[in-house]
Amino acid sequence: MPMIRDPAKFYCSICTRRTKGFKTRSGLQRHETLKHISYNKLPSHIQQISNSELSHLKSAIIKELQKRLKNNYTAVGEQTFSLHCSENAFVGVFKDHITRYSPCGSFYFCSFKGENAFDEIGQILDDEKWGERNYGKGQLSFVRLYVPENGDDNHKQKTKMKLSANGEMTVKWQMTGGKDKENHKFEAGSVQFRFFLDQCQI
Numbered sequence: 001m002p003m004i005r006d007p008a009k010f011y012c013s014i015c016t017r018r019t020k021g022f023k024t025r026s027g028l029q030r031h032e033t034l035k036h037i038s039y040n041k042l043p044s045h046i047q048q049i050s051n052s053e054l055s056h057l058k059s060a061i062i063k064e065l066q067k068r069l070k071n072n073y074t075a076v077g078e079q080t081f082s083l084h085c086s087e088n089a090f091v092g093v094f095k096d097h098i099t100r101y102s103p104c105g106s107f108y109f110c111s112f113k114g115e116n117a118f119d120e121i122g123q124i125l126d127d128e129k130w131g132e133r134n135y136g137k138g139q140l141s142f143v144r145l146y147v148p149e150n151g152d153d154n155h156k157q158k159t160k161m162k163l164s165a166n167g168e169m170t171v172k173w174q175m176t177g178g179k180d181k182e183n184h185k186f187e188a189g190s191v192q193f194r195f196f197l198d199q200c201q202i
């Protein structure tokens with residue numbers, strides 16, 4: 001029997017657990033977050049982007065990131081930056097590494113952490129030094145994605161509360177912008193990076 005859908009309601013496109021639908025979009029969004037946090041099947045509307053466009057996006061990401069790998073010790077800590085990119089371009093670059101796709105919120109999320117994460121991102125961005133910047137005399141600023149178990153416990157303790165302090169980079173794509181009182185929308189796709197900047201002497 002086909003399901004009768006109320007056009008005023010919001011339905012989950014991933015499962016049929018809640019056949020009566022949700023009254024609000026935020027209700028559906030909550031359901032997605034609770035039940036489908038690991039859903040990462042890519043939507044069918046994605047179109048292929050040329051390799052030269054993808055290379056440009058990769059370079060733009062590295063450029064913006066390198067600008068934030070500062071040498072001053074006050075820069076150590078959580079860093080964020082965003083840049084505009086289309087949904088197709090974002091998926092083109094990160095497709096195999098997307099940990100969550102939300103059909104309701106139209107956003108994508110990736111999380112990179114652990115011993116191999118630095119190399120993994122290097123392969124995605126075609127640059128093995130994407131996340132480190134050498135200031136000479138052995139001074140290195142870098143994106144921390146991994147803290148060895150028996151590493152610097154004191155340092156770990158101090159930064160325990162921070163999201164990515166124990167080594168993580170998150171990447172989220174979504175539409176950002178707004179609309180005016182006449183419902184004129186002004187929005188564009190944007191990808192936001194969050195990471196933890198660390199420094200060391202090599």
Ligand SMILES: [Zn+2]
Nearest residue numbers: 012014015035
């Ligand atoms: Zn569902």
